[in-house]
Amino acid sequence: MTKLLETADLVTNFYTYEGVVRALNKVSLVVDHGATFGLVGESGCGKSVTARSIMQIVQEPGRIEGGKVIAYLDEADRQRGIDLLKQSEAYMQGLRGDQISMIFQEPNSALNPTMSIGDQVSESFLFHQKKEMSVEILDRLAAGDIHSLNPFKKFLRAVYRIAAENPDDLRLRILDKVPLLKRWQKRLQNEARQRSLEIIDKLGIPNPAQVVSQYPHNLSGGMKQRIVIAMALACNPVLLIADEATSNLDVTIQAQILDLLRRLKEEVISSILLITHDLGVVAETCDRVGVMYAGNLCEVADVEDLFETPRHPYTRALLDAVPKLELEGELHSIEGNVPNLVTPPPGCRFHPRCPQAMGVCRREFPEMKEVKKRHQVACYWVNP
């Protein structure tokens, strides 16, 4: 399988009043083309920070301080890859929502309560697909589908010809400031609206024409999450990052959304990076899983491998701590609490809670080792 995205030794720190929170400590993971990569762990272990670091939208006072995020997006750079951390902000803006897009945890806070659903979904078309849409409008003008007064039609044709070449043209930006003339964008907005209607329809939302003119508070939780997914999928991304996309939903709605994601992965998107704390969701949707603990990746393996032969003590404890359908006897629990990342324990960060910790675990940080093909573990106990 070919790589799509790779992070190498990613380090992100947060500079708070209490001290430096070492949220990510050299996280290296690989997302393959056509695969669903699951990132699991407890809250505060750095799952979301990993996703935000990839997108470079880490909130203040966080800073990405080291490592690489290499993307192999186009055919041209399949070989070398681009280091996203070295790219400009403008480049990243063009990438976010277009080739890599993200679904945020809470649909309530991800949607703007003062904008209609149609406007919010249109936004990403207007930002990323001005060029394609201008070409389409030009075609329609030539075919005579658009009715307008003749001199204005001429003007439209000229403007859209410019937009089809370069949507950021200076002339267009000046035009946008002039009253009446800035109405040239109306066609573009209509086109974006039309496209958002199509994508909303594709996600199985009943009567899309009505939904487009509604506001977020009119919709239920599951519907809102679908709209957020529609926004993320608007520009056919190569990689979709789903940050706890189903955590706030009820089980029956969660089943609908997971079903939808599975279908979309087959049809539209190439890969998904699924961030969740629910091991059940991981078992059902992912191909490959990374387990995180206190800012470290401690085990990466294929999903069958991880659930059947977990090697890291933390993974094993985590799997034992989850209530299962056929469970007899006592539920195992992990003693103690997740460490404070301002003063993380020295050596392996899991050693204070690890039943098998030995001397070397307290002193030195274990490196990632390959124990089997496609199965890496960071633990001194595990021998290749």
Added chain:
Amino acid sequence: MDKILELKNLKKHYPILGGVLRHEVATVKALDGIDLDIYRGECLGVVGESGCGKTTTGKAVIRLFDPTAGQVYYRWKNPENGRPVDIAAIRKSALKRLGIRSKLQMVFQDPTTSLNPRMLVKNIIAEPIKTQQRLGGRELEKRVMDLLHLVGLTRDHLLRYPHEFSGGQRQRIAVARAIATEPEFIVLDEPTSALDVSVQSQILNLLKSLQQRLNLTYMFVTHHLLVVKYISNRLAVMYLGKIVEIAGTQDLFSSPVHPYTLSLLSAIPIPEVNGKPRRIVLSGDVPSSVNPPAGCRFHTRCPFAVDRCLREEPRLKPVNHGHLVSCHRRGDTQKLAREKFDQKRIGSRT
């Protein structure tokens, strides 16, 4: 088995005020006629989706608000206290005077918001004891220490504020506060949903051991089916302010009858990897409880609905010993699920 609490046709309607004069324009029917018996020493799980009235039931049982209609009979442990008391109708001052308040306790969902941030742990736990009996400072501290030990905390934690604890420890404090008055019955309102997996199992084990040591009766309100399976003996499934199915936990998981239960159980993501699950994915959302659908409330999403379901509201009827279902087609839902969705048993995989 003797009953500890008996709910009879319990209703709670919340008014929606509107118009110029703020008159009542509609009602949210959060609870719409619940009949439920809770037996002494059991753990009754109440499951359902958000907005189905689980929490409202929990709060109504211990009279945190006044129900619109219906009765809640509380049967005292010692017989000299006489006849069962209707907590839904009795005056609130009498509730306190008779000492019923101390026998019925609650643990809330989010320990961060249910503990007063300006009180020391010592005072948080001592407060309910002080309302019950007069104790000297030293005796009081001894009681508080005993309680802290019971929930797995130590003397170091006595003089701290809630914000100095992790989520799991805070929930332990909330549990200690609930058992401080030596209750018989505790409503646990999603006690683990704000916690991480590894801490969740600690709290579940703690609750289980406390139940045995202190002879408690629990009502465990949650939306997490696997958690409730671990801790409960009996389960009540709710949908839109009504109970649709009650059965023993084993019974419910092995042979669910109501279509809603069937789909709910098949929708649980199970942390196992052998094969892909066979799902009954329901279409649509839960209808609004302002004007619930006529007839069976589930008919808008039910894959097996027939004409009768649209017209007539089903009642809870037994299908087995201790297994009650409110469905017109309770005889053949399992067969239909097998035919239509290829479900051999719940959680079966291809």
